[in-house]
Amino acid sequence: MTILIVQGPHADGHxxxxxxxxxxxxxxxxxxxxxxxLSCAGLREMVGCIRSLRPGDTExxxxxxxxxxxxxxRQPEASLHEALDAxxxxxxxxxxxxxxxxxxxxxxxxxxxxTIVINGDLSASYRIAMGIALRQLAA
Numbered sequence: 001m002t003i004l005i006v007q008g009p010h011a012d013g014h015x016x017x018x019x020x021x022x023x024x025x026x027x028x029x030x031x032x033x034x035x036x037x038l039s040c041a042g043l044r045e046m047v048g049c050i051r052s053l054r055p056g057d058t059e060x061x062x063x064x065x066x067x068x069x070x071x072x073x074r075q076p077e078a079s080l081h082e083a084l085d086a087x088x089x090x091x092x093x094x095x096x097x098x099x100x101x102x103x104x105x106x107x108x109x110x111x112x113x114x115t116i117v118i119n120g121d122l123s124a125s126y127r128i129a130m131g132i133a134l135r136q137l138a139a
Contacts, residue, residue, distance in 0.1 A: 002033035003133050004058045005126075006049055008040050008066030010096075016123050024130055031134045033059075043071045043080065050083040060133045061091035062126070063112070069095065085110045090136060092129040096122035 007016075021037060028035040040046035046068060053061070063084070065072070072080050084091065093112040097119055114132055118124040 002058070002137065003028055003035045003060045003062065003130070004053070005035070005037045005062045005064065006040065006046065007037060007064045008043075008046055008068035010066040010122070016126055020123055020126070024126060027130060028134065031138070033134070033137060040068075043068050047080050047083045050080075050087060053087060053089070055088040058089055059137060061087060061089055062129045062133060063091050063093045064122075064126075065093070065095075084112075092116060092132060094122070094125040094129050096120060096125060 025035045038049050040049055046065070050061075050063075065080075087110055090113045091110075093115045095115070095117045097117070113136070114129070116125045116128050118128070
């Protein structure tokens with residue numbers, strides 16, 4: 001796989017899926033890459049998923065913490081920032097609400113290539129992230 005979406009849970013009506021994901025997959029395939037989506041129900045699952053990524057399998061990550069963004073500061077033992085720092089690939093962080101954007105640690109080793117927040121329009125954040133990811137992979 002080339003691009004991996006790691007997605008946390010979203011409130012009803014705010015998650016992207018179904019036809020929208022199929023459209024993203026088609027656009028990514030048209031550019032000669034593949035797209036996979038991993039949905040995580042909890043923070044520990046998300047951290048485990050991120051820690052398990054290997055460079056040969058994934059070239060780019062789109063990270064959507066969803067409703068889990070608020071838990072990151074309340075549960076620092078989950079080590080999400082450390083897992084993101086250890087990612088072997090570039091990543092883009094996306095949100096649908098500016099209040100959900102995660103605060104970066106004081107000295108991140110592997111900050112996101114971009115953080116995209118389009119208030120109330122998560123699908124626009126995904127489209128922008130895919131455009132950036134595809135340009136980066138083509139370079």
